[in-house]
Amino acid sequence: xxxxxxxxxxxxxxxxxxxxxxxxxxxxxALFGPSGSGKTSLLRxxxxxxxxxxxxxxxxxVWQDEKRFVPTHRRxxxxxxxxxxxxxxxxxxxxxxxxxxRVPPGLRTLNRDDVIGWLGLESLIDRSPHRLSGGQRQRVxxxxxxxxxxxxxxxxxxMAALDANARAEILPYLERLHRELALPVLYVSHALEEVAxxxxxxxxxxxxxxxxxxxxxxxxxxxDLPLAHRDIAATVLDAVVVGQDAELQLTRVxxxxxxxxxxxxxxxxxxxxxxxxxxxxxxxxxxxxxxxxILNLLPAQVVELAEDAPGQVLVKLALxxxxxxxxxxxxxxxxxxxxxGTPVIAQVKSVAVA
Amino acid sequence: xxxxxxxxxxxxxxxxxxxxxxxxLMLIATxxxxxxxxxxxxxxxxxxxxxxxxxxxxxTVLGFYLLVLLGPRGLVGGWMQAAGxxxxxxxxxxxxxxSVIFSLPFAVQPLANAFAAIGARPLEVAATLRASPWDRxxxxxxxxxxxxxxTAAVLAFAHTVGEFGVVLMLGGNIPAETRVLSxxxxxxxxxxxxxxAHVLSAGLVAFSFVVLLMLGRxxxxxxxxxx
Numbered sequence: 001x002x003x004x005x006x007x008x009x010x011x012x013x014x015x016x017x018x019x020x021x022x023x024x025x026x027x028x029x030a031l032f033g034p035s036g037s038g039k040t041s042l043l044r045x046x047x048x049x050x051x052x053x054x055x056x057x058x059x060x061x062v063w064q065d066e067k068r069f070v071p072t073h074r075r076x077x078x079x080x081x082x083x084x085x086x087x088x089x090x091x092x093x094x095x096x097x098x099x100x101x102r103v104p105p106g107l108r109t110l111n112r113d114d115v116i117g118w119l120g121l122e123s124l125i126d127r128s129p130h131r132l133s134g135g136q137r138q139r140v141x142x143x144x145x146x147x148x149x150x151x152x153x154x155x156x157x158x159m160a161a162l163d164a165n166a167r168a169e170i171l172p173y174l175e176r177l178h179r180e181l182a183l184p185v186l187y188v189s190h191a192l193e194e195v196a197x198x199x200x201x202x203x204x205x206x207x208x209x210x211x212x213x214x215x216x217x218x219x220x221x222x223x224d225l226p227l228a229h230r231d232i233a234a235t236v237l238d239a240v241v242v243g244q245d246a247e248l249q250l251t252r253v254x255x256x257x258x259x260x261x262x263x264x265x266x267x268x269x270x271x272x273x274x275x276x277x278x279x280x281x282x283x284x285x286x287x288x289x290x291x292x293x294i295l296n297l298l299p300a301q302v303v304e305l306a307e308d309a310p311g312q313v314l315v316k317l318a319l320x321x322x323x324x325x326x327x328x329x330x331x332x333x334x335x336x337x338x339x340x341g342t343p344v345i346a347q348v349k350s351v352a353v354a
Numbered sequence: 355x356x357x358x359x360x361x362x363x364x365x366x367x368x369x370x371x372x373x374x375x376x377x378x379l380m381l382i383a384t385x386x387x388x389x390x391x392x393x394x395x396x397x398x399x400x401x402x403x404x405x406x407x408x409x410x411x412x413x414t415v416l417g418f419y420l421l422v423l424l425g426p427r428g429l430v431g432g433w434m435q436a437a438g439x440x441x442x443x444x445x446x447x448x449x450x451x452x453s454v455i456f457s458l459p460f461a462v463q464p465l466a467n468a469f470a471a472i473g474a475r476p477l478e479v480a481a482t483l484r485a486s487p488w489d490r491x492x493x494x495x496x497x498x499x500x501x502x503x504x505t506a507a508v509l510a511f512a513h514t515v516g517e518f519g520v521v522l523m524l525g526g527n528i529p530a531e532t533r534v535l536s537x538x539x540x541x542x543x544x545x546x547x548x549x550x551a552h553v554l555s556a557g558l559v560a561f562s563f564v565v566l567l568m569l570g571r572x573x574x575x576x577x578x579x580x581x
Contacts, residue, residue, distance in 0.1 A: 049481070072478075072481040073481045073484050073489075073490075074484075077482060079479070083475075087479070087494060087498075098485075099483030102489075103484065144483065148482070
């Protein structure tokens with residue numbers, strides 16, 4: 001029963017929404033779309049902060065259907081808003097404990113000190129919210145939401161209001177939550193890098209409708225979806241570190257049958273590492289090049305081609321089961337005579353940690 | 355100079371009236387202000403206008419209608435008499451009722467402004483943290499609206515201390531029952547006792563100044579242009 005099923009159909013103000021989705025009851029599901037596409041509206045509907053006709057079942061518990069509408073305060077959810085929205089009349093401790101105090105002790109699924117520790121809030125605990133930096137405030141807001149012991153965590157672009165430094169400060173905490181908690185997270189974002197780094201599952205929304213729902217890796221590499229055509233289009237691979245070379249400062253990772261080498265020492269052997277290959281960093285040849293500076297040469301097969309930006313073609317490749325995107329010029333595609341089924345060698349110029 | 359005992363009685367009566375009025379107003383104005391800031395009802399505009407009437411009406415008009423309404427032949431007064439209750443005109447209770455209505459906008463407006471200034475977000479946050487509507491009101495709205503409560507209470511108190519017209523129409527001039535400070539001053543002037551009138555008047559001026567000074571310090575009243 002560990003699933004979240006939702007269907008909302010109606011209008012919120014002047015905005016028409018007709019969204020149906022089904023997300024797994026664990027891991028991070030990114031709700032991705034341009035601004036004005038209805039991401040926040042959908043999140044508010046799930047929280048019960050807004051209302052249209054619909055149906056919502058969270059882990060077998062009905063939150064809304066034709067007959068029932070469970071009010072927000074009776075839904076076991078956590079909500080992190082874009083602005084931290086800390087209570088100015090309470091200290092950091094008062095904010096963190098606001099929800100915690102309202103959870104019956106028997107239903108407290110988390111340890112308070114653990115959460116405070118994970119988010120590095122020990123030293124801030126007696127401060128007043130107005131004496132915190134933007135990143136610190138958002139950490140407190142995340143801790144406050146977690147301490148209400150939710151069964152679903154909703155995050156509405158929690159990093160959008162932060163500058164690059166604060167964002168870099170928060171991301172590791174979010175990744176840590178993702179690793180250490182089984183809690184399902186619905187994460188609204190319009191930043192592809194963030195999604196590529198955090199999400200397992202993807203919901204694409206446009207004009208109040210869900211355009212795609214499924215695994216992240218597939219959603220990012222499907223040529224009929226907008227993500228693959230973004231400038232920063234990339235393939236995300238959930239890999240495992242299989243080796244490190246301290247002298248060459250090189251890390252080798254494997255994802256299924258695909259092995260990749262990337263510069264620098266990342267992660268630790270045996271541990272999972274998510275890596276990202278930008279479509280523009282993949283070039284194609286028909287024969288295995290000899291003597292090249294490119295480390296990763298991967299035999300692949302062309303699956304599909306699609307027109308991209310003017311003069312460019314997006315090629316979807318299969319490396320065994322694993323998809324990979326390559327962005328090449330139309331001229332190259334013609335010269336190599338690429339078509340579905342053509343065997344090629346993918347030259348991966350650079351691999352980044354996601 | 356020493357004040358006559360009747361003036362002491364008038365001062366104490368005035369403070370009693372202002373205290374009772376302020377306490378009652380807090381109880382009445384808080385839910386009213388909350389409703390005005392949160393309702394989408396069409397009635398809202400009409401209620402706002404009604405609450406604000408005492409700001410523009412001459413106090414004598416208000417006092418006159420209250421006298422008619424609460425008197426033995428009035429709608430409310432007649433009903434009270436039939437129920438075996440004492441009618442309110444020319445009693446302390448009547449003064450309290452008149453003062454509450456007269457000072458209502460002075461309590462409702464700062465509270466409504468304070469509630470509106472909180473915005474929807476803190477209450478939404480509290481709802482996502484499992485706080486029920488009443489819990490949200492007590493644990494979030496009340497503390498965040500605190501400056502509004504201070505302003506409302508101070509204004510209601512001070513305004514009641516300074517009221518004259520409603521008192522004269524509805525309460526008359528009964529020592530220890532309805533003869534408040536402003537009426538006492540009026541009496542002194544009528545009797546050409548300027549010295550006593552001066553003491554009481556100067557006292558009121560000083561009191562009002564100090565109240566407004568404190569209010570200004572606590573951030574209420576007029577906003578300074580941002581620099």
